[in-house]
Amino acid sequence: MNQSDPTDHALATIASILDHPGSHREPERAKVDEKPEPSGQVEADGYSKVGPGPMEAIRFKWTVRREGDGLYFVDETIGENSQPVSNGPMPADAAIRFVDDQASEARQRFEALKSEMAGRAAAASAVRGDGGEI
Numbered sequence: 001m002n003q004s005d006p007t008d009h010a011l012a013t014i015a016s017i018l019d020h021p022g023s024h025r026e027p028e029r030a031k032v033d034e035k036p037e038p039s040g041q042v043e044a045d046g047y048s049k050v051g052p053g054p055m056e057a058i059r060f061k062w063t064v065r066r067e068g069d070g071l072y073f074v075d076e077t078i079g080e081n082s083q084p085v086s087n088g089p090m091p092a093d094a095a096i097r098f099v100d101d102q103a104s105e106a107r108q109r110f111e112a113l114k115s116e117m118a119g120r121a122a123a124a125s126a127v128r129g130d131g132g133e134i
Contacts, residue, residue, distance in 0.1 A: 044064050044092035044093075045065060045066040047064040047095070047099060048062060049061070049062055049103040050103075051106035051107070052111075056079060056080065058079060060076060060077070060102070061076070061078075062099040063075050064092075064095045066092075067089060069089075070091075070092075071089035071090065071091070072089065072091065072094075073086045073087065073089060073090075073095070074090075074102075076102070
């Protein structure tokens with residue numbers, strides 16, 4: 001088969017962007033958003049984490065907000081201008097755990113996708129090196 005799937009080409013392009021550390025990318029801000037409280041206790045209201053990724057416009061963000069009766073909701077957004085999808089109500093500790101679990105899962109998926117793209121990019125490069133078509 002001489003024609004490749006357009007998805008393969010797109011993934012190879014994305015992988016090549018991710019593989020060039022000198023390229024201009026916005027730094028990830030997850031570490032800034034997940035500072036623990038000095039006392040060791042984390043305040044649930046306003047607790048947030050940002051998912052991984054090279055582009056702000058497609059990063060997930062999870063933010064805890066408090067509603068009446070001591071119950072909390074987690075708002076999930078993609079980029080800065082999306083409408084939040086809310087999960088809850090739940091107790092404070094469950095809301096923090098939900099944010100942590102979502103951020104952890106997003107990081108795992110991102111790393112898996114990055115590995116897959118790197119593998120596809122390597123395969124595409126090998127095909128090009130052998131005179132194959134992409």
